[in-house]
Structure formats: structure tokens, C-alpha cells
Amino acid sequence: MDHRSVLRAMSGLLIVLFVAMISSTVVSVALPRIIGSLHGSQSQYTWVVTAALLASTASTPIWGKLADLFSKKLLLQVAILLFTVAAIACGLAQNTAQLIAFRVVQGLGMGALQVLVQVIIAAMVSPRERGRYNGYLGGVMAVATVGGPLLGGAITDVSWLGWRWCFFIAVPFTLLAWVILVRTLHLTETRRPETRVDYAGATLIASGVSLLLLWVTFVDNDFAWLSWQTAVMVAGSLVLLALAVWVESRVVEPVVPLHVVRRRDPALAIVASLAVGMAMFGGAVFLGQYFQIGRGYSPTEAGLLTIPLMAGVLLASAISGRMVSRSGRVKPYILTGAIVLTGGFLGLSAIDHETPLAAVSIGMFAVGAGVGMSMQNLVLVVQNTVPLGEIGAASGAITFFRTLGGTMGVSVLGAVLANQVATKIANGLRGLGIDPGSADAGSGSTLDVASMPAPVREVVRAAYGDATGHIFLISAAIAVVAVIAVLLLSPVTLRESLDLQSPATSDTEQSPQAAVATATATAAAAPSRNPVIAPAESEAGGARHVD
Incomplete structure (x- = not known):
């Protein structure tokens, strides 16, 4: 935009x-x-x-x-x-x-x-x-x-x-x-095919965080730091969050x-x-x-x-x-x-x-x-x-x-x-x-x-x-x-593109000769395109990246 x-x-x-x-x-x-x-x-x-x-x-x-x-x-x-x-x-x-x-x-x-x-x-x-x-x-x-x-x-x-x-x-x-x-x-809205919402992970994260915060709020006021309430709430929170990590590592x-x-x-x-x-x-x-x-x-x-x-x-x-x-x-x-x-x-x-x-x-x-x-x-x-x-x-x-x-x-x-x-x-x-x-x-x-x-x-x-x-x-x-x-952060420079570039286009280590050879091979392998249509196709592709 x-x-x-x-x-x-x-x-x-x-x-x-x-x-x-x-x-x-x-x-x-x-x-x-x-x-x-x-x-x-x-x-x-x-x-x-x-x-x-x-x-x-x-x-x-x-x-x-x-x-x-x-x-x-x-x-x-x-x-x-x-x-x-x-x-x-x-x-x-x-x-x-x-x-x-x-x-x-x-x-x-x-x-x-x-x-x-x-x-x-x-x-x-x-x-x-x-x-x-x-x-x-x-x-x-x-x-x-x-x-x-x-x-x-x-x-x-x-x-x-x-x-x-x-x-x-x-x-x-x-x-x-x-x-x-x-x-x-x-x-430009694009809905992904076969969308799945991770309800299990969301529930486990919300439950684990909520239980931990409830313990923080009540400890040393309604019960002692070393008490059965502390053991139950902290252990329960850790178990829920561990399950959340396990779920998050496996869902799509x-x-x-x-x-x-x-x-x-x-x-x-x-x-x-x-x-x-x-x-x-x-x-x-x-x-x-x-x-x-x-x-x-x-x-x-x-x-x-x-x-x-x-x-x-x-x-x-x-x-x-x-x-x-x-x-x-x-x-x-x-x-x-x-x-x-x-x-x-x-x-x-x-x-x-x-x-x-x-x-x-x-x-x-x-x-x-x-x-x-x-x-x-x-x-x-x-x-x-x-x-x-x-x-x-x-x-x-x-x-x-x-x-x-x-x-x-x-x-x-x-x-x-x-x-x-x-x-x-x-x-x-x-x-x-x-x-x-x-x-x-x-x-x-x-x-x-x-x-x-x-x-x-x-x-x-x-x-x-x-x-x-x-x-x-x-x-x-x-x-x-x-x-x-x-x-400890890396001193990076923010990118100027809206989306991340593909590895092929962002590889700055490739030599000029290799780049020319790659481009030539790609052009030879690719079917011929009408040069008038190509920009429109590129434009459409760019529109898909907006959302």
C-alpha cells in the first residue's frame, strides 16, 4: 500500500x-x-x-x-x-x-x-x-x-x-x-485450505498461565509459600505448560x-x-x-x-x-x-x-x-x-x-x-x-x-x-x-521488503558467474512467457502476499 x-x-x-x-x-x-x-x-x-x-x-x-x-x-x-x-x-x-x-x-x-x-x-x-x-x-x-x-x-x-x-x-x-x-x-484476504485452529494448545496455555497467576496473587496472603496449596498450583501449572509445549511441537x-x-x-x-x-x-x-x-x-x-x-x-x-x-x-x-x-x-x-x-x-x-x-x-x-x-x-x-x-x-x-x-x-x-x-x-x-x-x-x-x-x-x-x-541481541538491520525473500534471491554469497549460469539455466528450462503478461502475473503474486 x-x-x-x-x-x-x-x-x-x-x-x-x-x-x-x-x-x-x-x-x-x-x-x-x-x-x-x-x-x-x-x-x-x-x-x-x-x-x-x-x-x-x-x-x-x-x-x-x-x-x-x-x-x-x-x-x-x-x-x-x-x-x-x-x-x-x-x-x-x-x-x-x-x-x-x-x-x-x-x-x-x-x-x-x-x-x-x-x-x-x-x-x-x-x-x-x-x-x-x-x-x-x-x-x-x-x-x-x-x-x-x-x-x-x-x-x-x-x-x-x-x-x-x-x-x-x-x-x-x-x-x-x-x-x-x-x-x-x-x-486482500486469502483463506488457507484445510485451516485448523489449535484449540488444545490454546486451552492448555490459558489454563497453565491462569493457574500460575492465581498462585502469585494468593501466595503469602491466603496461604504460605511452603504449603500444599503452593505445591498443587505450581506443579499443576508446570504440567499444563509442559503439555502445551508438547502439543505446540506437534500440531500443524x-x-x-x-x-x-x-x-x-x-x-x-x-x-x-x-x-x-x-x-x-x-x-x-x-x-x-x-x-x-x-x-x-x-x-x-x-x-x-x-x-x-x-x-x-x-x-x-x-x-x-x-x-x-x-x-x-x-x-x-x-x-x-x-x-x-x-x-x-x-x-x-x-x-x-x-x-x-x-x-x-x-x-x-x-x-x-x-x-x-x-x-x-x-x-x-x-x-x-x-x-x-x-x-x-x-x-x-x-x-x-x-x-x-x-x-x-x-x-x-x-x-x-x-x-x-x-x-x-x-x-x-x-x-x-x-x-x-x-x-x-x-x-x-x-x-x-x-x-x-x-x-x-x-x-x-x-x-x-x-x-x-x-x-x-x-x-x-x-x-x-x-x-x-x-x-545479547544481534545488531541486525531491519529488512525493507514486506515479506522475507526466498533463499535463492537472498543468497549474497553466490558469485556473479554462478548467478548468470543459474539465470540462464532457469530461463532455458522455463516455458516462454508473453512479456506483456508477466508483469500482471507478478502483480497478482504480489497481491497474494499482502495478507
Whole structure:
């Protein structure tokens, strides 16, 4: 597709991505108010985020594989419909259990939208040119993440709207995206003969990952690290994932192509993406909670305070995307991003409930810049190594591991934060001469801070503000893993062709004499063709490669 056609289709795709991104960010700042209104707890706060990420993680490789087998445009329309219905249901939830259940359905749509946008863009432009368009993606991600908290805070603070409109607000955007994509997205669709979907592998992967994440969420809270529950859940997860690997190695159309993830560069990119996702999702999701509960700001103010984080994403993704397209080199930018991300988390690890906002803003900007330079460019590394016919499965695989990292990050860091907060609140209440289990302690285990007695409220605020630094220190340690993985990447140059060339045409070691001899032999063996018809045949062949 030419640049103008790509931009027209991109307008609808970017709106779709905007909708998927804003569904998380518009809720993030409002979550303390939402959970407080529904009388939920800290563990339920984490699960509102984790449930959507878990569903998104489990379904991402399935959507990616389906994109290789069926119509990408039709799948995108189905995902938009699923996401829209779930958003309306979330807005109508009457308790936290319903909200978490509906967030699971919304997560299915989120996973589909995120991977299908990447797959469709990969079907339109080459990996090298994709760097420039990834800059657009980064810009939309930044606008959605900046505008989301601001919009969510404003909606939550307006009494005649309320937090439910944080979910309803996505509906007009999805309808607009639907109309634009119907008019502008035109791909040459080719259905493969005897298509088989790997339902067994998809079920085993989803079950194994879900069981592992459930263990991460409940361990050290509902049961001990060394207990029969831990043994059953960890062993069960390992058995399910081992069976999944066995199935994937034998089916014709695997959900996660093992021959791709076994290669050095895709494997390292997946490890780095897993670490970046775990650090970024796990750390950033609690910033809204830090500003509101730990520092006492309103939802709107908390949204404004997260602008440095998103400014870093916007600037870094736009600039690095342009530079990647110009040079074709991607490793230097990913490595710089991983190092900056680690430094940003180290800076945030020192915050407490009295840290100057300027110091917090510098740390957030560094984290955003690191994410902007590394996250989308890691996808390019994997896409650059696979033919167009496997681009969906490959994109789904790296998105799966990135979202898996995010889900694990939210679960692990949420559990750490809950334990730290519980300990600090109990110590603070004892310092006031109040028994933590007495009625005088108020609802210290909930996030309805406004209803607490004034002394208890201050203890809770200090506990959340001081405990948040611990989870950012863990995030910094995880980000170091990304730095190591990126250091081991090969310094490759992104290809300029849409699809991988055949070995015969890409063999640069062949001598000129051998090339002439091969060409002569091929011409002699081939039947004569009308020179007027040949270009048309070539054109048709090229059209088949679009999808």
C-alpha cells in the first residue's frame, strides 16, 4: 500500500488502539473511588486490573494465530464489538465481583485489539518503514495514557457523571473506529485450505498461565509459600505448560510457533519484552493509587501528575521510531531504552509520602522514555525474522509474553504492596494506641479513605505512600533482566521488503558467474512467457502476499 492509503487505514487502527489503551488508563485514576464506592478491598483493587490483563494475556496468541488463518478485518470488527459490549457491562456493575467478571470479557477484546492492530500494520508496510509508523503508535499510546487519567479524573469528580462513565466513554470511540475501518481498511484476504485452529494448545496455555497467576496473587496472603496449596498450583501449572509445549511441537498450526521463539533474537526479544512489560505495567498501575491515597490528591490532580510519564513515552517513541526507519538499526535504541527504564525505576524506588513532586516527575519521565524506546521496537525485532504468513502468530507471541509479564508484575507487586501496607498500617495504629483489629481502627483494609477517622486516615496515607517505593525497587531489578537480554541481541538491520525473500534471491554469497549460469539455466528450462503478461502475473503474486 502507498503511504496515503496506509495513513487512511492507520487513522481507524490508531483509534482502535486508542480505545484499547484508554480503557486501562481512564480507569486507573478512578479505581480508588470505584473500589471505595463498591466497598471493595486492596486485593480486589488489584484484581480489577489483573483480571483484564489475564484474559488479554491468555487470548492474545489465539487472536494472533487466527489473524494468520482468517480475515484480519473481520476479526478486528468482532473484537471491537466484544470490547464495546464488555465496556457497557462494566459501567453497569453493581459490586466488585461483577466488575471483575466483566473486566475479564473486556480483557479478551483488549488482547485482540492490541495484537490485530500490529498484525494489520505488518501486512501493509515493511519492518524498516514500520519504525516510523510505530512512532505514530507510540504517540497514540502516550495521548491515551495522558488523556485517560485526566479524563477519568474529571469524570469521577463530576457528580452528575460518576465513575461509571469511565467505562461508557469508550463506546463512541469504538463506533467511530468501526465506521472508519469499514471505509478505509481494504486487505486482500486469502483463506488457507484445510485451516485448523489449535484449540488444545490454546486451552492448555490459558489454563497453565491462569493457574500460575492465581498462585502469585494468593501466595503469602491466603496461604504460605511452603504449603500444599503452593505445591498443587505450581506443579499443576508446570504440567499444563509442559503439555502445551508438547502439543505446540506437534500440531500443524501452533498458537505459539516454537520454531520462532527458539531462535536467538526472537527469544531474547521475548525475554526483554517480558521484563519490560512486568516492570512497566506492574509499576505504573499503582501510580494513581500513590498520588490519591498516599499523597491525598483528587482523581483529576492525580491524572495531571502522571503527565511526565506519558510525555516520556510520546517523545521517546516518536523520535526513536523515526531514527529506526532512517537507519534500519534497532538494537541501540532498545538498549538505551532499557537502561533509562532501569534508572527511572531506581529513582522512583526512593519515594515516600513526602517526596517532592519534582523528583517523582523526573523518575516518571525516565520510565516513560525507556518504555517508548523499547516496547514497540522489540516487536520489530521479532517481526523482522518471520515471513508474512507467520506475522500474526509471531506478533501474538511477543504480545502474549509482554502482557504475561504485565499480568505477573501487577499480581506480584500488588501482593507485595498489600503486605507492606498491612504491616505499616498495623504498626501505625499501634503507635496511636489503637488495636488494628478493633472497631476504632475503622475500615483500614479498604480503600474508602474518606470514611475513616482522621488519625487512621493519616496512618493509611503514610502507609501507602511509603510502601510504594518498594514495588518500584522490584521493578528496577526486573528491568535489569531486559538490559541483559538486549545486550545479547544481534545488531541486525531491519529488512525493507514486506515479506522475507526466498533463499535463492537472498543468497549474497553466490558469485556473479554462478548467478548468470543459474539465470540462464532457469530461463532455458522455463516455458516462454508473453512479456506483456508477466508483469500482471507478478502483480497478482504480489497481491497474494499482502495478507
